[in-house]
Amino acid sequence: MQSASGQHNAAHPPVWPLYRALVGVGLVCGLLIVSVFVLTGPVIARNEAEALQRAVFQVLPGAVAKASFELGPDGSFHPADQGSAPQGTVHAGYDTDGHLVGVAIEAQGMGYQDTIRLLYGYAPQSQAIIGMEVLSSKETPGLGDKIEKDPAFRANFRALDVSIAADGRSLQRPVEAVKSGSKTLSSQIDGITGATISSKAIAAILRQSSAQWVPLVYRLQDELEGERKGEGQINGGG
């Protein structure tokens, strides 16, 4: 079968085996990828939910249950499903009595070396940020990465004042970083000596995110309290 066509095909190799190989291999590969994707999907989703929950409970001390909300186009909060984009989602934390402890908000921005992603907890009752965790950063090891571990730096975020101004739309005093030890106002962050830019980056990220979210959450905090009763125990134990 091949000899006659073999002569003819010296200049142009037969195309059918090429297509057959590519398509065949493509199908096998596609099958492999899709099966692994389907098999690992639930496990990965569970891992991510657990990691998020751990982080939320860390920035909202006293919270034992959480529920996620996203900002709808009508300007109010609706319960969010698992796969929503993190940027428009906030996570509300509730204590054992079901009262709202605070809201965990994710934010990111440019640090010294690369992007820093963090999660901070805002408590509307005390109008303060009550916790902050760095989710991911690539700051200089031994210097900039102190923002993750330095206990004095982390103490800044136990009661960082973010009170709303009289107009209800902006903050009274925007969050800012100052030289280590010279903090006078409760809306200031004591920077880390030797990691000035990283500290300023954290302040900048918080300043921008709180200016955007804090007035909103403060205004709509009753919605978040009310939604919890509807949610029941769905997110309670998980």
Add this chain to the structure above:
Amino acid sequence: MNNDSLWTIFLNASLVNNFVLAYFLGICPFLGVSGKLATATRMGGAVCFVMLVSSVCAYGIHRLLVAIDAPYLQLISYIVVIASTVQLVEMFIKKMSPALFRALGIFLPLITTNCAILGLALFQTNKGYDLVQSIVYALGAGSGFTLALVLMAGIREKLELATVPDMVQGTALTLMIAGILSLAFMGFAGVGA
């Protein structure tokens, strides 16, 4: 969506987080092609071009995959697009300038396995850049890569005239120089922040 300014993105990609000296992408051509200044500049130019085209294509593919909800096809589609782009660039150079094509030789097809190109596509997707930001990022990465390559080529050309101990010759020496260059580039950290 990412809020970084275009200038920050460019400076970050070319200097602060130089693809070769900070992210270790594109080491194979970096070690292989940096012997002569002339080849280094041309390789850098070719990589710049491929990066630009791949970046735009990667952005398009990412939007498409998000629309059809098939994120698991990301890697395969990126690598296929990169391989095709390199093929096109090869044919283009062959037609436009046969001399350049001969000078680059085997290195042109090797751009396909250049981690820098795939790394660029993956990083820009992870950072959530839009189209304009992606193009600026590709330009920055390409110029940073060319800069590192040209610096290394200049140094190595000078070193050919120097006496080097047998033990250190070859890749070991190049890596040491790369280490010093990387240390020097760390001075750029914080620029544009």
Add this chain to the structure above:
Amino acid sequence: MAGADRNAAGAMSTDDFIKGLWRENPVFVQVLGMCPVLAVTNSAINALAMGLATTFVLVLSNTLVATLRHFIPRQVRIATFILIIATFVTVVDYLIQAISLDLHRALGAFISLIVVNCLILGRAEAFASKNTVARSVLDGLGMGVGFTFALLCLGGAREIFGSGSLFGVSLFPAAYQPWIVMILPSGGFFTLALWLLLFNHFKLRRQARESVVPEVTR
């Protein structure tokens, strides 16, 4: 060596596995796959994970390529190899995400970058496309283990000096000031340069010895 002659016929031999460990070590001898070698070796556990992931992809892609070697025409072989490798890299990416999100975040995009590791494409082209499945598996295992070994050399050295620990276990007393440079990118370059220097030294010494006493041993 008698074993090497038998290999030509396609028979399996332990040499297929052993050569990847030392004589044809992918990192120190062939200088392939450098990008992940430098990037993810800032700690021993990352190095180990990366080495295992690469070995996984290498063995599986060698297997599939060897299985399909008569089915893939010459003209499209590189394209199909890349398709196969990309598939297994995607698979290992999802597996690592399922096993440990922290590890996945530490390794980052470099898991996906395994696909452009010249080592895997090189083995598919040079060996798996021309040999039986069994031998290709051995070859993949050998190269993978050799690669992991090289990564561990680097990761271990960088972690010991850069963090004062190994696999997270603190080795030095608290007063030890770690050499931060080792965890930084430049540290990666320097460490690899020093390992290569060591290898070169032994190679040169062996060459000098062999050229001096060829008559006595034969």
